[in-house]
Amino acid sequence: PNVSDEENARAMLERAYTKSNGDSEFTDEQIKAKVDELDELPGFVRGLYNKEMNDTEMAVKILEDERDSKNNKGGLFGLLNINDKGSGLFGERNETGNDQSDLSLMVESLFPTSTRKEDSAPDEKKVDAFLTDAVVPSKTFSPTSKPLPVVGGWIVRGENLCSSGDELIEKLDNEIAGDARLRDSISFFLIKDPFPDPEDQMQNPTDWPQVLFVTGPDVARDPQMVLRSFVSSLGIATAWYGAIYPFLINTKLFDKAEEAMTLADAGMSTDLSWLSSLSIPVFVTFMSLQFSGEVAHQLVARSKGFEISLPTLVPSIFTGLTSSITSLKSPPKNKQDLLDFAVAGPLTGLLGSLALLCYGLLLTSTSDANTLQYYPGLPLLILRQSSLGGGLVELFLGAGTLQVPSSLEGTQALSSTMIALHPFCIAGYFSLMVNALALVPAGRTDGGRISQALFGRSGSQAVTFASLAALAILGFTSSDLLLFYFAFIAFFQSELEIPQRNEVDDVEFSRVLVAGFAGFLMLLTLIPMQ
Numbered sequence: 412p413n414v415s416d417e418e419n420a421r422a423m424l425e426r427a428y429t430k431s432n433g434d435s436e437f438t439d440e441q442i443k444a445k446v447d448e449l450d451e452l453p454g455f456v457r458g459l460y461n462k463e464m465n466d467t468e469m470a471v472k473i474l475e476d477e478r479d480s481k482n483n484k485g486g487l488f489g490l491l492n493i494n495d496k497g498s499g500l501f502g503e504r505n506e507t508g509n510d511q512s513d514l515s516l517m518v519e520s521l522f523p524t525s526t527r528k529e530d531s532a533p534d535e536k537k538v539d540a541f542l543t544d545a546v547v548p549s550k551t552f553s554p555t556s557k558p559l560p561v562v563g564g565w566i567v568r569g570e571n572l573c574s575s576g577d578e579l580i581e582k583l584d585n586e587i588a589g590d591a592r593l594r595d596s597i598s599f600f601l602i603k604d605p606f607p608d609p610e611d612q613m614q615n616p617t618d619w620p621q622v623l624f625v626t627g628p629d630v631a632r633d634p635q636m637v638l639r640s641f642v643s644s645l646g647i648a649t650a651w652y653g654a655i656y657p658f659l660i661n662t663k664l665f666d667k668a669e670e671a672m673t674l675a676d677a678g679m680s681t682d683l684s685w686l687s688s689l690s691i692p693v694f695v696t697f698m699s700l701q702f703s704g705e706v707a708h709q710l711v712a713r714s715k716g717f718e719i720s721l722p723t724l725v726p727s728i729f730t731g732l733t734s735s736i737t738s739l740k741s742p743p744k745n746k747q748d749l750l751d752f753a754v755a756g757p758l759t760g761l762l763g764s765l766a767l768l769c770y771g772l773l774l775t776s777t778s779d780a781n782t783l784q785y786y787p788g789l790p791l792l793i794l795r796q797s798s799l800g801g802g803l804v805e806l807f808l809g810a811g812t813l814q815v816p817s818s819l820e821g822t823q824a825l826s827s828t829m830i831a832l833h834p835f836c837i838a839g840y841f842s843l844m845v846n847a848l849a850l851v852p853a854g855r856t857d858g859g860r861i862s863q864a865l866f867g868r869s870g871s872q873a874v875t876f877a878s879l880a881a882l883a884i885l886g887f888t889s890s891d892l893l894l895f896y897f898a899f900i901a902f903f904q905s906e907l908e909i910p911q912r913n914e915v916d917d918v919e920f921s922r923v924l925v926a927g928f929a930g931f932l933m934l935l936t937l938i939p940m941q
Contacts (some may be wrong), residue, residue: 529626646724653731771835
């Protein structure tokens with residue numbers, strides 16, 4: 412005959428949970444309360460119990476596991492870190508509506524909009540399946556909460572059971588490799604808790620809790636190929652302009668070009684191909700330096716196993732290009748891979764630019780007066796924008812080369828006094844400025860990526876604010892170029908980068924030294940001469 416749940420509970424209590432004096436260890440009220448809590452039990456936890464258990468048997472089993480956990484005897488809820496401070500099934504921190512709202516707001520502030528694709532975000536059943544079929548069997552992560560909904564995905568609090576974040580990611584990848592249902596429908600990231608319990612942080616300020624961030628399969632930005640192609644076309648045009656105008660600063664060449672234009676206006680045949688012939692070496696060497704950085708980006712990304720987009724060339728009327736934007740199409744494995752990728756491009760470009768600038772200055776210093784009169788030129792106002800670039804000019808061409816003549820004063824003197832330079836100097840100097848700007852630690856520029864790898868997301872936000880403030884101050888006081896770059900970052904590059912698979916492991920100290928060297932070159936380049 413069928414036995415009711417109430418009779419079944421009594422039978423089980425008498426059979427399996429009777430003390431030596433014959434008294435039941437659990438009361439009917441405790442069992443009934445635990446049965447009521449079963450609705451809160453996620454599928455991944457329910458699946459760990461015998462699927463043939465009825466609700467009463469499962470409730471008693473949970474009570475036993477909770478008892479064993481309190482006594483440090485293991486059991487399922489020992490694995491799930493349930494303790495006597497908790498309420499409900501998941502222990503210590505019982506999330507309220509306000510807690511979840513604050514958590515979602517923090518996720519929104521720390522991660523870019525591309526991670527918030529609501530149409531592809533997994534539902535709770537899929538997250539439960541991920542925890543049931545991958546996380547718990549792999550023994551990589553011990554959940555202490557139900558999956559908590561945030562914009563674009565879910566946060567699962569718990570404890571990393573692996574020795575490193577990379578080990579956890581590798582084991583979970585292996586676990587879902589053969590499960591297309593999970594592999595093609597979710598992405599998961601090990602990150603630091605965006606909104607940890609304040610009391611826990613006060614007790615353990617150096618031990619930041621780790622969580623799993625589960626999103627849809629694609630967190631990359633939309634490609635926007637038409638817009639990017641249009642912007643790159645403008646970038647090539649302004650780079651060509653940047654190669655031509657230094658020659659037109661030379662009065663002899665300007666007069667020759669003006670004469671040709673006068674003839675053209677009169678309907679007479681004219682030839683300006685000589686100007687193109689002079690400009691091509693500047694354009695080619697300048698663009699080669701930019702693409703050397705992009706090749707370095709591509710090589711590092713391939714070696715680390717993630718995909719990146721083709722570069723988008725951002726135009727600039729000051730240096731030919733403002734920047735080249737290379738977006739991540741898939742997430743790097745960890746912060747160290749992100750740093751290696753970010754520093755490789757601009758550092759390669761910086762070193763190449765310095766070599767070309769020095770070679771061009773050497774050629775300039777050994778040129779005779781007749782040759783110099785046909786060289787392009789740059790005004791003191793531009794050359795004094797860089798302490799490093801200007802210092803090299805004075806090193807090769809003589810101390811005081813960039814000083815304003817005593818007979819002239821003010822900004823007008825700086826813009827009207829020209830220095831003749833070999834074409835390689837022009838390409839090297841402009842490229843030096845462009846690559847140094849890329850290292851400014853702000854947003855999702857290469858410098859911002861380095862900052863994020865070193866200081867984490869919250870720290871990188873603070874560094875971005877400080878960098879933008881410095882750019883604005885220097886821009887308003889001494890440099891239109893820095894003011895333009897401030898506007899570029901503020902409007903187009905202010906978000907942080909997409910998440911890395913493992914955001915909890917720190918980078919090696921050797922990478923810190925490389926990043927410090929790159930930052931030192933960036934500061935020397937962008938701080939104007941006094």
